[in-house]
Amino acid sequence: MNYTPSVHNKNKSRNELLVTLKGVKYGAFAGFIATLLIALAIAAAGLAFGFQMGTFYSVIGISLGLNNIVNAAYVGFGLHLLIGTLLGIALGAIGIRWKKIRMLIPYKSSLFGVGAGVVIWLILFLPITSLLIQPSIQRIVVILAIAWQKAILADQLSHSITNIALIAIVFHVIWGAIFGFAISSLLRIRVYKIKQHYKDIMNIDPKIRLVTICDTNGNIIFYRHRQGVQNLLTKDESKKSLEMAMAAWKVRSELSDKIGKGMYVLAEYEKIKRITMPFGDDFLLYLTTEVEADHSSIYYRIRSLEAGLKY
Numbered sequence: 001m002n003y004t005p006s007v008h009n010k011n012k013s014r015n016e017l018l019v020t021l022k023g024v025k026y027g028a029f030a031g032f033i034a035t036l037l038i039a040l041a042i043a044a045a046g047l048a049f050g051f052q053m054g055t056f057y058s059v060i061g062i063s064l065g066l067n068n069i070v071n072a073a074y075v076g077f078g079l080h081l082l083i084g085t086l087l088g089i090a091l092g093a094i095g096i097r098w099k100k101i102r103m104l105i106p107y108k109s110s111l112f113g114v115g116a117g118v119v120i121w122l123i124l125f126l127p128i129t130s131l132l133i134q135p136s137i138q139r140i141v142v143i144l145a146i147a148w149q150k151a152i153l154a155d156q157l158s159h160s161i162t163n164i165a166l167i168a169i170v171f172h173v174i175w176g177a178i179f180g181f182a183i184s185s186l187l188r189i190r191v192y193k194i195k196q197h198y199k200d201i202m203n204i205d206p207k208i209r210l211v212t213i214c215d216t217n218g219n220i221i222f223y224r225h226r227q228g229v230q231n232l233l234t235k236d237e238s239k240k241s242l243e244m245a246m247a248a249w250k251v252r253s254e255l256s257d258k259i260g261k262g263m264y265v266l267a268e269y270e271k272i273k274r275i276t277m278p279f280g281d282d283f284l285l286y287l288t289t290e291v292e293a294d295h296s297s298i299y300y301r302i303r304s305l306e307a308g309l310k311y
Contacts, residue, residue: 019215022190023096024089030182031088034113035081038175045167051160052148059161062143063136069147084175091116092183104191109184110177117176121169129165134158191221194283197305198222201285204301207293209272212242212286213279221283232271245276245286264299275299 046055054073057080061072095103095112103109133140137158145151194213201211202224209229213221220242225231233241245265252262264277272288273295279285285302289295 020093020097023092023094025092026183026186027088027090027092027095027179028085029088030092030179030186032081032085033182034088034175034178035084037178038084038171039077039080041171041174045164045171055144056164058144059133059140062140063133067143069143072143087116087120088179088183091179095183096187103184104187106181106184106188110180113176113178113180113183114173115176116179117172117174118169120176121172125168125172126165129161133161137161194221197279198224200305201287201302202226205289205293205298207290208287208298209290210286210288214242214246214284214286241274242286245274246284249276249284266295277302 042056043053047053054077057076058069058073060076060079061074062069064072064075066072066075091113095109103112141157144157198211198213202208206226208226210223210225210231212223215221231238245267249262249265252265256262262278264275267274267276268291271291273291273293274286274288275295275298277285277299279302287298289298
């Protein structure tokens with residue numbers, strides 16, 4: 001069976017989709033948390049400017065056409081969380097695909113977030129302030145004055161909104177830093193989990209010689225021999241053997257639509273057994289054992305460990 005370019009492209013697209021979905025999931029969580037924390041900072045800044053709690057969100061809601069100050073605040077707050085989460089999704093998907101390795105490093109991921117925060121302030125926050133909020137100043141003043149039962153000067157409110165718009169770059173920078181650190185932490189937790197799984201797999205059976213965890217493109221995440229076990233192959237030979245196993249697995253994936261998802265592949269030699277199998281949603285497990293090892297028992301016990309990757 002030939003491994004055609006169309007099969008390669010199909011598998012590559014699937015692998016890229018799995019990676020992107022991880023970025024979407026982690027980005028959504030990081031974006032939500034960062035936005036929630038910034039909401040607290042915005043509330044504190046509003047109080048510092050002499051406004052009541054929730055005024056920033058009330059202004060957004062009123063600008064969108066709401067007349068009730070409380071409902072406007074809820075709508076403004078909800079939209080803020082929603083937009084922050086959606087931005088997190090977009091940045092997570094871009095970041096994990098663009099510089100996946102760097103996203104694992106907290107300070108580099110935070111720098112990525114800071115840069116994104118500045119861009120968001122420039123192309124999203126400032127236009128919203130200028131095109132949506134500023135033109136609604138008179139209406140905002142009237143509704144706030146009625147709700148607070150005190151006079152409010154339009155020029156004073158307009159000046160305060162302008163100042164907040166400029167200061168908001170600081171909030172966006174902080175949001176980006178929090179987002180970057182959060183998504184980096186999630187990725188590092190996942191890598192730590194994978195490392196723990198390597199140890200758990202190695203402990204399943206003393207006859208397991210080698211455990212290798214890689215992504216579905218063949219990029220090695222972890223590669224370890226059991227302590228005291230002599231490697232039968234050189235480093236280059238081991239790499240070649242892994243590449244052959246990964247290529248064979250990709251070829252078999254061509255038929256998965258017709259015969260179902262591959263469970264595992266066993267190759268038995270005179271001196272070792274080799275097992276290749278999917279592990280989690282986006283990893284492949286490659287391991288070797290002694291010939292006398294019970295590969296069926298090892299397989300099912302590995303399957304029981306996969307739950308830790310389902311997040």
